[in-house]
Amino acid sequence: MAGKGLIVSVSGPSGVGKGTILEAIRKRYPECKQSISVTTRAPRGTEQDGVEYYFRTREQFEQLLADGEILEYDEYVGNYYGTPLTPLIKATEAGDDILLDITIAGTLALEEKYPLAISIFILPPSFEQLAERLKGRGTETDELIKMRMEKAKEEILSAKKFDYVVVNDNLEEAVDNIVAIMKAERCRYERNEGIEKTL
Amino acid sequence: MAGKGLIVSVSGPSGVGKGTILEAIRKRYPECKQSISVTTRAPRGTEQDGVEYYFRTREQFEQLLADGEILEYDEYVGNYYGTPLTPLIKATEAGDDILLDITIAGTLALEEKYPLAISIFILPPSFEQLAERLKGRGTETDELIKMRMEKAKEEILSAKKFDYVVVNDNLEEAVDNIVAIMKAERCRYERNEGIEKTL
Numbered sequence: 001m002a003g004k005g006l007i008v009s010v011s012g013p014s015g016v017g018k019g020t021i022l023e024a025i026r027k028r029y030p031e032c033k034q035s036i037s038v039t040t041r042a043p044r045g046t047e048q049d050g051v052e053y054y055f056r057t058r059e060q061f062e063q064l065l066a067d068g069e070i071l072e073y074d075e076y077v078g079n080y081y082g083t084p085l086t087p088l089i090k091a092t093e094a095g096d097d098i099l100l101d102i103t104i105a106g107t108l109a110l111e112e113k114y115p116l117a118i119s120i121f122i123l124p125p126s127f128e129q130l131a132e133r134l135k136g137r138g139t140e141t142d143e144l145i146k147m148r149m150e151k152a153k154e155e156i157l158s159a160k161k162f163d164y165v166v167v168n169d170n171l172e173e174a175v176d177n178i179v180a181i182m183k184a185e186r187c188r189y190e191r192n193e194g195i196e197k198t199l
Numbered sequence: 200m201a202g203k204g205l206i207v208s209v210s211g212p213s214g215v216g217k218g219t220i221l222e223a224i225r226k227r228y229p230e231c232k233q234s235i236s237v238t239t240r241a242p243r244g245t246e247q248d249g250v251e252y253y254f255r256t257r258e259q260f261e262q263l264l265a266d267g268e269i270l271e272y273d274e275y276v277g278n279y280y281g282t283p284l285t286p287l288i289k290a291t292e293a294g295d296d297i298l299l300d301i302t303i304a305g306t307l308a309l310e311e312k313y314p315l316a317i318s319i320f321i322l323p324p325s326f327e328q329l330a331e332r333l334k335g336r337g338t339e340t341d342e343l344i345k346m347r348m349e350k351a352k353e354e355i356l357s358a359k360k361f362d363y364v365v366v367n368d369n370l371e372e373a374v375d376n377i378v379a380i381m382k383a384e385r386c387r388y389e390r391n392e393g394i395e396k397t398l
Contacts, residue, residue, distance in 0.1 A: 121388075127398050159395040166385040177386050184383035185375050187363040189320075196358040199325050 004130035005092035006185055007114065009100040009107040010178065012122030013152035015134040017168045021122060022101055024175045029182075032099045035088055038064065039078040054084065068113065072106030085113055097182065104158050111161070118185055120178060125169040127153065203253065204291035205384055206313065208299040208306040209377065211321030212351035214333040216367045221300055223374045228377050228381075231298045232338065234287055237263065240278040271305030284312055296381065310360070317384055318359035319377060324368040326352070369393060 010025075012018045026032060038054040040061050047162045056064070061080045064070050073082030083106060090099050102110070110117045124130035130152055134145045159165050164181055168174045185191065209224075211217045225231060237253040239260050248254045255263070260279045263269050272281030282305060287297050301309070317396045323329035329351055333344045358364050363380055367373045384390065 120386075124392065124398065130398075140263070156395045156398065160392070162388055162390060164383070165388050165391050165394055166386050177382060180379040180382035181386060183376060183379035187319075187365055187380060189359060189361055189364050192364050193359070195322065195364055196355045198321065199355065 004191065005094070005098065006182055007088050007092055007098045007110070007117040008120065008178075008182060009102055009110055010116060010120045010122060011102065011104045011107045011162070012168075013124070013130065013155040014148050015130050015137075015152065016122045016124050017133065017171070017174075017181040018101070018122050020171060021168065021174055021178070022099065024171060025099060025178055028179065029097075029099075030109065032097045033091060035083050035098060035100055035102075037081050038070070038084045039079055039081045041077075041081075050144070054087070071109045071113075072103055085110070090115060095114065104155055108158070108161055111163075118164070118181065119162040120164045120166055120181060121159040123151075123156065123159060123165055123167045123175065125167055203390065204293070204297065205381055206287050206291055206297045206299065206309070206316040207319065207377075207381060208301055208309055208316060209319045209321060210301065210303045210306045210361070211367075212323070212329065212354040213347050214329050214336075214351065215321045215323050216332065216370070216373075217300070217321050219370060220367065220373055221298065223299060223370060224377055227378065228296075228298075229376065232290060232297045233298055234282050234297060234301075236280050237269070237283045238278055238280045240276075240280075253286070253393070270308045270312075271302055284309070287367040288313060303354055307357070307360055310362075315390070317363070317380065318361040319363045319365055319380060320358040321373065322355065322358060322364055322366045323351075324366055 010022055036050065036052070036054060038056055038061065040056060040058045042078060043049070043053070043055050047053065058080070061082065064082070065073065069084055069086060070082040071085055073080055083102055084103070091098055100110070107119045111119050124133070127146060127149070131145065131149055134140065134148055140148070166174050166177045209217060235253060236248065237255055238256060239257045242248070242252070242254050256362055257279070260281065263281070263283060265270065268285060269281040270284055272279055280300055280376055282299070290297055295321065299309070302304050306318045310318050311396065323332070326348070328343065330348055333339065333347055339347070364375045
């Protein structure tokens with residue numbers, strides 16, 4: 001079936017296992033692309049514009065921000081790093097699927113600007129299990145874990161703004177669900193508008 | 200993930216291979232239920248109300264029709280046969296998934312009354328292939344095939360009112376797509392409303 005590529009954003013609270021899920025999806029589906037960030041830092045070595053990053057001046061970046069072109073951004077050691085929208089849409093028009101690893105706020109900005117984007121929220125099976133996972137890392141103080149849990153509880157309330165919720169009870173099952181969501185979304189009539197007239 | 204069962208309706212034009220697809224899905228997913236029709240004919244042998252059919256009087260059936268309770272119906276040898284809505288919704292509330300084999304008009308009536316229903320339209324890869332399949336049956340005259348093709352062309356325009364379109368180019372692929380649609384739909388936030396508050 002013909003049709004444009006998909007933009008899929010997978011988000012969730014800290015500690016929910018999003019990184020492991022994304023890694024498993026990329027392994028199962030290696031042709032899925034990632035987004036390329038735009039940055040104000042200078043290219044290093046053999047880095048090329050549009051490959052590792054889009055390299056822009058500070059003024060250009062601020063213009064992109066003003067144009068609502070940046071879904072989310074951060075400043076790190078004096079340089080901006082952001083996720084631009086237009087290259088994602090262009091990639092899907094060329095038929096590519098994009099799997100995004102962005103924040104909850106970034107996903108909500110994406111949905112607002114491009115409602116065909118697919119937003120998936122990963123939920124922990126329970127708060128207890130989320131706390132266990134945060135403790136399991138073994139690198140954080142009790143105080144920090146408590147703060148993260150408070151933050152996670154707040155973040156989880158955003159689930160209702162997402163298209164899909166996937167409970168990360170079992171890694172294989174969570175990945176199966178996300179792969180099924182991508183397969184199903186390709187069949188949605190709105191992604192195949194007018195197909196009945198092309199037979 | 201907790202949640203209600205699904206009502207899935209698979210429709211398409213005559214000759215598209217819907218029967219074979221439904222059979223394959225039922226084989227792969229035997230716990231999926233079918234709808235039970237309501238009829239005005241008398242029970243035979245060991246037939247029980249609510250098992251083979253819901254047995255109703257003509258007056259009761261006409262009341263169900265007047266109440267908008269019948270998605271589609273037909274009259275055969277002086278008796279009504281119809282697909283009632285409420286038992287489907289009750290079954291999904293008990294957690295059952297229902298796979299419906301109803302007409303295009305019946306599916307559109309279902310979507311209107313119960314928007315959470317999942318409507319899938321099966322498309323042929325091309326009109327030529329649809330004509331070939333109709334001829335392939337070998338039981339129909341050229342005139343009848345021509346009439347069926349005209350009807351199919353008209354029916355196919357309804358695809359735009361469906362949630363999903365699945366091209367029946369390859370049986371396995373079409374079935375995979377429908378199974379993925381069911382899996383994905385179980386993850387839609389609207390089917391899991393409030394889940395973020397239950398953790």
